[in-house]
Amino acid sequence: MKKILIVLLICVVSISSFATIKLAALMPMTGSVAAFGRMIYNGIELANELFPTVNGEEIEVVLLDNKSDKVEAVNTARRAIEVENVVAILGEVISGNTIAGGAVAEESKVPMVSPSSTTPLVTQDKEYVSRVCFSDPFQGLAAAILAYEIMGLDNTAIFIDVEQDYAVGFANYFKQKAEDLGKNYFYEYYKSGDQDFTAQISDAIAKNAGAFFIPGYYQEIALIASQARQLGFYEPILAGDGAAVPETIEIGGDAVNNLYFTTHYDPGAPNTTENAKLFVEKYTEKFGEAPGTFTALGFDTYMVVRDAIERAGSSDPEMIAKAIRETVEFPGATGFITIDENGDAIKSVAIVKIEDGEFVYSTTVNP
Amino acid sequence: MSFNNFIQNLLNGISIGSLYALIAVGYTMVYGILKLINFAHGDVFMMAVYFCFYAVTLFTVPWWLSVIIAVAGAALLGFLIDRVAYKPIRNAPRISALITAIGVSFFLESLAVVLFSGVAKSFRKVFPSFLGEMIIIGGEEQVKYGQNVIVGGTRIPVITIITIITTAAVLLILWRIVYHTKQGMAMRAVSMDIPTTSLMGVNVNNIIGMTFALGSALAGIGGILWAIRYPQLWPYMGFLPGIKAFIAAILGGIGSIFGAVVGGLILGVLEIMIVGFFPSLAGYKDAFAFLILIVVLSVKPSGLMGQKEIKKV
Numbered sequence: 039m040k041k042i043l044i045v046l047l048i049c050v051v052s053i054s055s056f057a058t059i060k061l062a063a064l065m066p067m068t069g070s071v072a073a074f075g076r077m078i079y080n081g082i083e084l085a086n087e088l089f090p091t092v093n094g095e096e097i098e099v100v101l102l103d104n105k106s107d108k109v110e111a112v113n114t115a116r117r118a119i120e121v122e123n124v125v126a127i128l129g130e131v132i133s134g135n136t137i138a139g140g141a142v143a144e145e146s147k148v149p150m151v152s153p154s155s156t157t158p159l160v161t162q163d164k165e166y167v168s169r170v171c172f173s174d175p176f177q178g179l180a181a182a183i184l185a186y187e188i189m190g191l192d193n194t195a196i197f198i199d200v201e202q203d204y205a206v207g208f209a210n211y212f213k214q215k216a217e218d219l220g221k222n223y224f225y226e227y228y229k230s231g232d233q234d235f236t237a238q239i240s241d242a243i244a245k246n247a248g249a250f251f252i253p254g255y256y257q258e259i260a261l262i263a264s265q266a267r268q269l270g271f272y273e274p275i276l277a278g279d280g281a282a283v284p285e286t287i288e289i290g291g292d293a294v295n296n297l298y299f300t301t302h303y304d305p306g307a308p309n310t311t312e313n314a315k316l317f318v319e320k321y322t323e324k325f326g327e328a329p330g331t332f333t334a335l336g337f338d339t340y341m342v343v344r345d346a347i348e349r350a351g352s353s354d355p356e357m358i359a360k361a362i363r364e365t366v367e368f369p370g371a372t373g374f375i376t377i378d379e380n381g382d383a384i385k386s387v388a389i390v391k392i393e394d395g396e397f398v399y400s401t402t403v404n405p
Numbered sequence: 406m407s408f409n410n411f412i413q414n415l416l417n418g419i420s421i422g423s424l425y426a427l428i429a430v431g432y433t434m435v436y437g438i439l440k441l442i443n444f445a446h447g448d449v450f451m452m453a454v455y456f457c458f459y460a461v462t463l464f465t466v467p468w469w470l471s472v473i474i475a476v477a478g479a480a481l482l483g484f485l486i487d488r489v490a491y492k493p494i495r496n497a498p499r500i501s502a503l504i505t506a507i508g509v510s511f512f513l514e515s516l517a518v519v520l521f522s523g524v525a526k527s528f529r530k531v532f533p534s535f536l537g538e539m540i541i542i543g544g545e546e547q548v549k550y551g552q553n554v555i556v557g558g559t560r561i562p563v564i565t566i567i568t569i570i571t572t573a574a575v576l577l578i579l580w581r582i583v584y585h586t587k588q589g590m591a592m593r594a595v596s597m598d599i600p601t602t603s604l605m606g607v608n609v610n611n612i613i614g615m616t617f618a619l620g621s622a623l624a625g626i627g628g629i630l631w632a633i634r635y636p637q638l639w640p641y642m643g644f645l646p647g648i649k650a651f652i653a654a655i656l657g658g659i660g661s662i663f664g665a666v667v668g669g670l671i672l673g674v675l676e677i678m679i680v681g682f683f684p685s686l687a688g689y690k691d692a693f694a695f696l697i698l699i700v701v702l703s704v705k706p707s708g709l710m711g712q713k714e715i716k717k718v
Contacts, residue, residue, distance in 0.1 A: 067523060068518050068522075068523020068524075068640070069523055069641070070525075070639070070641075072522075072523045072524040072525070073524055073525070076524060105523075198688070199688075200688030200689075201688070225685070226684060226687065227684070227685060227686070227687040227688035228687055228688055228690075229688045229689070229690065229691065231645060232690065232691075233631075233634075233635040233637075233645075234417070234421055234635070234676075234677070236413075236414075236417040236677065237414055237417065237677045237678075237680035237681045237684075237687065238680060238684060238687050240410050240413050240414060240417075240681065241410075241680075241681065241684045244407060244410050257525055257637060260637070261635060261637065264636070268537070268539055268560065268562060269413075269560055270539075270541070270544070270554070270555065270556060270557070270558070270560055272549045272550065272552070272554050272556075273549075285524070285525060285527075288526075288527040288529070289525065289527045289529070289636060289637045291527070291529045291530075291636075296550075
């Protein structure tokens with residue numbers, strides 16, 4: 039009797055797993071960049087609720103927390119592929135983790151689509167790792183245009199997080215454009231998790247910095263901004279998409295008012311696609327507030343992968359990977375998404391300003 | 406570095422150093438008695454900040470009461486950690502206790518992730534805003550972006566002054582307790598020889614529990630001052646300050662309370678000055694703290710104020 043039951047159970051389990059398509063969401067749900075993971079996962083969940091099936095099969099999303107850690111990023115990628123047997127991976131979130139986890143996906147030939155990793159290294163020489171966001175050569179250019187041309191600043195202090203691939207790369211592209219324009223800049227360094235930046239800020243003030251550019255993540259951006267204001271730095275502060283979470287305002291308080299940053303999307307920008315309207319409407323209905331940048335990217339990641347599975351007409355990871363790179367003008371929440379043969383999306387950069395504790399859309403820089 | 410800048414850095418260094426000192430004293434007291442490095446100390450520091458945060462945001466108690474609640478909570482937590490985790494293995498080899506300490510640390514961090522979520526919370530608005538103000542000495546008035554502001558000068562955050570005064574006051578009280586009360590005398594006796602002290606009719610476990618409670622209360626005070634300065638709290642916030650305080654305790658000579666204070670101040674000032682003098686090395690600030698640890702351990706393992714252990718053969 040017991041044996042029959044076990045056999046029956048195995049049949050039920052295998053049948054039920056046969057009828058679903060499994061995706062993994064590898065997100066930092068805890069740790070230093072958890073705010074990104076939570077927002078992105080909200081977007082994925084919403085997309086999954088609105089579009090739960092593909093090719094007549096149910097889509098199941100397995101959430102695995104990488105704790106904002108590179109080692110855990112590799113572990114969760116392995117678990118997703120080897121234990122959960124997923125056909126595609128949504129994630130990782132920050133560039134350093136996507137580089138680490140992406141190596142596993144590449145080796146196992148399972149497609150991985152990152153919502154938000156902007157460093158070029160993420161997709162470089164990879165066939166299975168793609169992204170639905172712009173990459174840093176363009177974001178760095180846009181940030182430099184914002185600082186030097188739109189705002190007319192000079193002698194920028196660039197604060198580099200030496201531990202993050204994202205920050206190092208992004209700063210480098212900013213610097214290149216600054217040199218092209220014949221403008222001045224200098225570097226200050228810190229490390230993820232630092233709390234005290236007073237020495238770097240004092241040094242930057244002594245060097246007469248005309249602006250701060252912080253291509254890092256929100257925890258440090260908020261702390262640098264508030265310590266800078268306390269130490270008497272009144273010039274503009276700029277950042278990248280690492281600042282596009284409410285935590286920047288919560289932790290930074292008044293100090294982040296007038297902070298400008300480059301980002302992927304803002305609900306205040308004109309909606310271009312049907313999905314964008316649907317996304318804003320449904321999100322607002324569900325959460326009672328306007329969606330953020332990363333939520334929209336999470337939504338788009340799911341939608342792009344679902345679209346690729348539909349076009350591939352199969353749940354074979356290799357065919358899905360191929361279909362992802364053939365995405366052309368897909369109408370996503372953040373605009374039309376085309377993924378080129380390198381796995382990069384070509385998109386415009388939105389510029390957002392913080393005013394009285396609110397994100398206010400300012401303008402868009404097109405490629 | 407200009408003179409102004411030097412003074413600014415020195416003040417920042419003393420302020421962060423006195424926080425290290427507060428935490429390091431707790432490490433050193435426990436080590437002095439049990440020869441145990443209590444790695445959970447940094448997590449008690451973190452828990453205290455959460456107690457304070459929730460007392461204000463969830464139960465809307467006034468801020469001064471929340472400080473008392475948080476410090477009392479930290480003391481109780483320290484006491485419980487000793488009773489639950491360390492007391493049962495009091496006579497086990499030292500390495501077992503060390504591993505237990507690491508286990509307790511992981512437990513508290515994970516518990517905080519489950520209870521308080523892994524996303525950073527803002528500590529702003531928990532305390533009155535005057536704590537975030539600055540005292541500005543010198544500088545000149547200018548108009549920038551439509552606002553009258555003072556440019557240049559030396560800036561002393563109000564919290565820096567409060568931190569230094571609080572640390573001094575708390576350490577004075579601690580000194581009174583350790584050197585001028587019966588319990589303090591018992592503590593010093595326990596740190597010399599546990600079996601003999603217990604033969605003299607001292608309840609050793611109670612004295613050890615009290616030491617944990619006192620050390621944890623200091624970590625709690627340090628945690629709150631830390632969070633006012635860096636207004637962001639998350640479950641792993643205690644890790645690095647804990648490690649730095651540990652280095653400070655080693656530097657000063659572990660087991661010596663006065664040494665821990667000196668070690669904390671030296672470490673705080675050195676950290677800031679290294680960045681001040683060599684800005685390009687700022688990303689490796691923490692590495693310097695560990696470098697200090699290695700140098701001290703290889704050159705003078707007993708630290709600046711530590712006593713050499715005399716072993717009778």
